[in-house]
Amino acid sequence: MFGYYVELAVRSLRRSKALTALMILAVALGIGASITTLTVLHVLSGDPLPGRSASVFMPQMDPRDKERDDHPDELPTQVTWADGMNLLHAARARRQALMAAGSTPVQSDDLAIDPFIVPARYTTADFFAMFGVPFRYGQGWTAADDESRTRVAVIGAELNDRLFRGENSVGRTLHVDDVDLRVVGVLAPWRAVPHFYDLNSGNYSVGEEVYVPLGTARAAKLKRNGSIECWGNKSSDEANMETANCVWLQFWVQLDDPAAVASYRRFLDGYVHQQVALGRFERPAVSALPNVMQFLDQQRVVPSDVKLQVWLALGFFAVCLVNTVGLMLAKFMRRAGEVGVRRALGASRRSVFAQLLVEAAVIGLAGGIGGLGLAVLGLAMVRMQPGASAELAHLDLTMLGTTFVISIAAAIAAGLIPAWRTCRIAPALQLKSQ
Amino acid sequence: MLTDVRPIVSTLRRHRLTATLLVLQIALTCAIVCNAVFLIGDRVSWMLTPSGIAEGDLMRIIVSDIGPRRDLHARVEADLAALRAIPGAQAVTVGNSLPFGGNAWNSGLKLDRSQQSPSATVAMFYGESLVETLGTRLVGGRLFRPQEYAWVDDLVAGKATSSHVAMMTSDLANRLFPGESAIGKEVFVGGEPVRVVGVLERLPAARVGAREDVNNTLMMPWRMVPAYGGGYFVRARHGEAAHVLKDAVAALKRVEPRRVIVEARLYSDIRGRYFANDRAMTVLLAAVSVALLVVTALGIVGLASFWVAQRRRQIGVRRALGASRTAILRYFQTENFLLASMGIALGMALAYGINVLLMRQYELPRLPWTYLPVGAIVLWGLGQAAVLAPALRAASVPPVVATRG
Numbered sequence: 001m002f003g004y005y006v007e008l009a010v011r012s013l014r015r016s017k018a019l020t021a022l023m024i025l026a027v028a029l030g031i032g033a034s035i036t037t038l039t040v041l042h043v044l045s046g047d048p049l050p051g052r053s054a055s056v057f058m059p060q061m062d063p064r065d066k067e068r069d070d071h072p073d074e075l076p077t078q079v080t081w082a083d084g085m086n087l088l089h090a091a092r093a094r095r096q097a098l099m100a101a102g103s104t105p106v107q108s109d110d111l112a113i114d115p116f117i118v119p120a121r122y123t124t125a126d127f128f129a130m131f132g133v134p135f136r137y138g139q140g141w142t143a144a145d146d147e148s149r150t151r152v153a154v155i156g157a158e159l160n161d162r163l164f165r166g167e168n169s170v171g172r173t174l175h176v177d178d179v180d181l182r183v184v185g186v187l188a189p190w191r192a193v194p195h196f197y198d199l200n201s202g203n204y205s206v207g208e209e210v211y212v213p214l215g216t217a218r219a220a221k222l223k224r225n226g227s228i229e230c231w232g233n234k235s236s237d238e239a240n241m242e243t244a245n246c247v248w249l250q251f252w253v254q255l256d257d258p259a260a261v262a263s264y265r266r267f268l269d270g271y272v273h274q275q276v277a278l279g280r281f282e283r284p285a286v287s288a289l290p291n292v293m294q295f296l297d298q299q300r301v302v303p304s305d306v307k308l309q310v311w312l313a314l315g316f317f318a319v320c321l322v323n324t325v326g327l328m329l330a331k332f333m334r335r336a337g338e339v340g341v342r343r344a345l346g347a348s349r350r351s352v353f354a355q356l357l358v359e360a361a362v363i364g365l366a367g368g369i370g371g372l373g374l375a376v377l378g379l380a381m382v383r384m385q386p387g388a389s390a391e392l393a394h395l396d397l398t399m400l401g402t403t404f405v406i407s408i409a410a411a412i413a414a415g416l417i418p419a420w421r422t423c424r425i426a427p428a429l430q431l432k433s434q
Numbered sequence: 435m436l437t438d439v440r441p442i443v444s445t446l447r448r449h450r451l452t453a454t455l456l457v458l459q460i461a462l463t464c465a466i467v468c469n470a471v472f473l474i475g476d477r478v479s480w481m482l483t484p485s486g487i488a489e490g491d492l493m494r495i496i497v498s499d500i501g502p503r504r505d506l507h508a509r510v511e512a513d514l515a516a517l518r519a520i521p522g523a524q525a526v527t528v529g530n531s532l533p534f535g536g537n538a539w540n541s542g543l544k545l546d547r548s549q550q551s552p553s554a555t556v557a558m559f560y561g562e563s564l565v566e567t568l569g570t571r572l573v574g575g576r577l578f579r580p581q582e583y584a585w586v587d588d589l590v591a592g593k594a595t596s597s598h599v600a601m602m603t604s605d606l607a608n609r610l611f612p613g614e615s616a617i618g619k620e621v622f623v624g625g626e627p628v629r630v631v632g633v634l635e636r637l638p639a640a641r642v643g644a645r646e647d648v649n650n651t652l653m654m655p656w657r658m659v660p661a662y663g664g665g666y667f668v669r670a671r672h673g674e675a676a677h678v679l680k681d682a683v684a685a686l687k688r689v690e691p692r693r694v695i696v697e698a699r700l701y702s703d704i705r706g707r708y709f710a711n712d713r714a715m716t717v718l719l720a721a722v723s724v725a726l727l728v729v730t731a732l733g734i735v736g737l738a739s740f741w742v743a744q745r746r747r748q749i750g751v752r753r754a755l756g757a758s759r760t761a762i763l764r765y766f767q768t769e770n771f772l773l774a775s776m777g778i779a780l781g782m783a784l785a786y787g788i789n790v791l792l793m794r795q796y797e798l799p800r801l802p803w804t805y806l807p808v809g810a811i812v813l814w815g816l817g818q819a820a821v822l823a824p825a826l827r828a829a830s831v832p833p834v835v836a837t838r839g
Contacts (some may be wrong), residue, residue, distance in 0.1 A: 178501030
């Protein structure tokens with residue numbers, strides 16, 4: 001029976017080709033626009049550390065003086081060297097890492113390759129384990145390396161391809177900014193989206209290619225960049241950042257269960273109160289401990305334009321659906337005579353409804369498939385846009401499946417209205433007018 | 435025409451659902467397109483914000499030297515000399531930021547040292563002869579004197595003392611000192627007192643938070659160095675920017691072959707990047723608006739065609755009873771006009787509602803009321819254009835149809 005309905009539907013759709021094309025095109029455009037924008041939103045508001053983000057936290061405090069309070073209720077998202085080191089050495093969390101952004105020239109042994117700048121991260125040993133960064137070769141450095149400021153580095157997959165042709169380069173020498181570092185690890189391709197651990201270098205900035213122990217980077221005077229916020233009149237000279245009144249480092253901790261979180265909260269609160277008592281902190285003793293997703297929410301990372309685009313696409317889809325329903329209704333009602341005859345010949349209201357619904361579903365499905373094609377095209381266009389976030393716009397399978405099913409369901413649900421309206425036609429009335 | 439209204443309304447009553455859907459579609463289209471056009475206007479006016487600098491002739495080159503940095507000042511002087519020697523280079527300096535250049539250097543500004551919170555957050559511009567290089571217009575006071583400049587690294591390290599002078603934009607001056615001249619006034623920037631010596635026509639910040647703060651900017655007499663995040667700004671003779679950029683990169687490489695050129699761009703490119711998202715959004719809004727109007731127009735054509743086909747016999751009867759072709763044409767045109775009017779009325783209310791939501795979410799201004807009549811006229815026109823072909827087809831139905839069963 002179902003096969004027969006499909007055949008009837010296709011035959012009926014063929015009878016008015018232009019109209020069918022219009023209905024399918026409208027549904028396809030609406031679905032395509034919706035899938036494209038929802039995918040972009042999904043990617044940009046995703047979890048940068050799937051499975052881990054709930055147990056990674058950012059301890060926040062306010063070491064600034066009383067002079068400047070532009071945002072009294074907003075805590076800095078970075079820490080000073082002194083506080084960072086205090087918290088790091090207290091080691092009250094399962095893992096903790098203190099870090100700063102850098103950007104460093106890399107020189108190749110191959111003199112034909114001009115030196116080039118890569119983004120770098122100067123951090124402490126736990127960074128890799130805490131964020132679950134995958135290694136292709138070797139491993140990270142140890143806390144002992146941090147303390148002794150060993151000249152080692154971990155490099156990213158892309159840099160390894162560029163410098164060492166993708167070979168296992170553990171043990172080889174990396175020249176950055178006239179400093180020689182021994183490669184101890186090579187990462188598999190990895191990028192946190194959003195770049196949650198340091199939003200100052202861009203909410204969706206690309207992953208770093210060189211990772212160096214923080215102490216080593218400071219001792220070797222590797223180039224630091226990223227945001228700094230200073231107060232007071234003390235020097236904020238690049239060489240004296242360790243003692244400057246500036247927040248410029250990011251600090252993250254891993255706390256695996258609620259008890260650990262509660263105990264860290266107590267510790268952090270105690271630390272802040274102690275600093276206030278010592279007179280180091282001038283502002284009220286306030287601290288916070290958001291986890292990754294809470295932090296991203298607070299920082300309003302997802303661009304508002306992306307949300308606007310989603311609303312625009314959904315509005316467009318709504319208009320396209322209304323348009324299709326109107327046309328389908330008009331089309332079905334025109335066949336009222338035919339429906340009347342079928343009903344009079346004994347077809348139940350139910351089977352007429354089923355038949356019309358199949359016709360609506362064929363349009364929904366065709367529109368859905370067309371929309372998928374348009375979404376692939378749309379995402380390709382998004383990727384061509386400038387900006388670090390654009391290149392992330394890829395369809396992932398769950399997203400694709402979900403949006404596809406939802407949009408077709410919407411198209412079929414819209415088809416319910418005309419099918420239901422038409423199957424309620426009284427057969428006698430139609431037969432009379434023939 | 436008016437005589438048609440009654441039969442039309444009664445016909446539409448019998449097609450209540452179809453008519454409602456059409457009205458709804460027109461209303462949604464009207465609401466979305468009105469807001470989209472408004473957003474486009476808003477973005478375009480933002481993208482056209484004047485920078486007050488010689489946009490077509492400027493470029494920025496950012497270099498990064500490898501290895502320990504020894505004599506920063508000598509290196510900068512050598513680089514600047516090499517850049518000045520390029521034929522076609524008119525003015526050269528090292529500056530920290532450019533209008534809409536991306537990275538802003540912000541400071542809090544207070545009118546009184548003891549004041550709790552700053553009166554304004556200002557974006558800072560540093561660089562020797564920056565006003566002259568950028569081509570910014572001075573509208574009051576004077577430029578910095580050569581002896582007022584100090585090296586930024588010396589200032590930060592405490593090796594030099596600031597000359598405590600600054601220039602600000604007229605926007606900022608009017609905000610801080612409404613109704614009086616800012617020249618000679620003292621303000622506190624990052625805790626340091628500075629005296630305003632010059633007022634600039636405008637100088638948009640490198641990265642703008644709220645649009646009304648675009649010209650909240652201040653210039654200090656600090657000589658920048660690349661190691662502190664400065665870039666080489668070059669102003670070329672008119673029309674020679676492209677080749678000067680190429681020559682400038684080569685010249686900087688000649689001074690130190692091992693250095694890395696991090697960025698070398700014409701200002702038009704830098705500005706284009708800053709507004710890239712706005713441009714993309716504008717294109718998207720325009721595309722969706724056009725698509726919506728096309729879909730709605732085609733929907734009207736489709737629906738009207740059905741109604742015409744469905745009513746062929748009635749039309750034939752009317753023609754046989756003496757109705758002229760024009761009367762039939764008018765009938766369908768009036769019908770469309772009525773439906774469009776209902777859609778527009780509903781659409782206006784919706785447009786207003788969407789605007790209120792947008793205002794809350796995106797800090798947009800209120801939709802100017804002029805958008806509403808313009809939107810109405812566009813949709814009426816669209817409806818009439820779409821219905822014309824089916825209506826003409828209806829008008830050409832011959833009276834003889836009435837006699838056929």
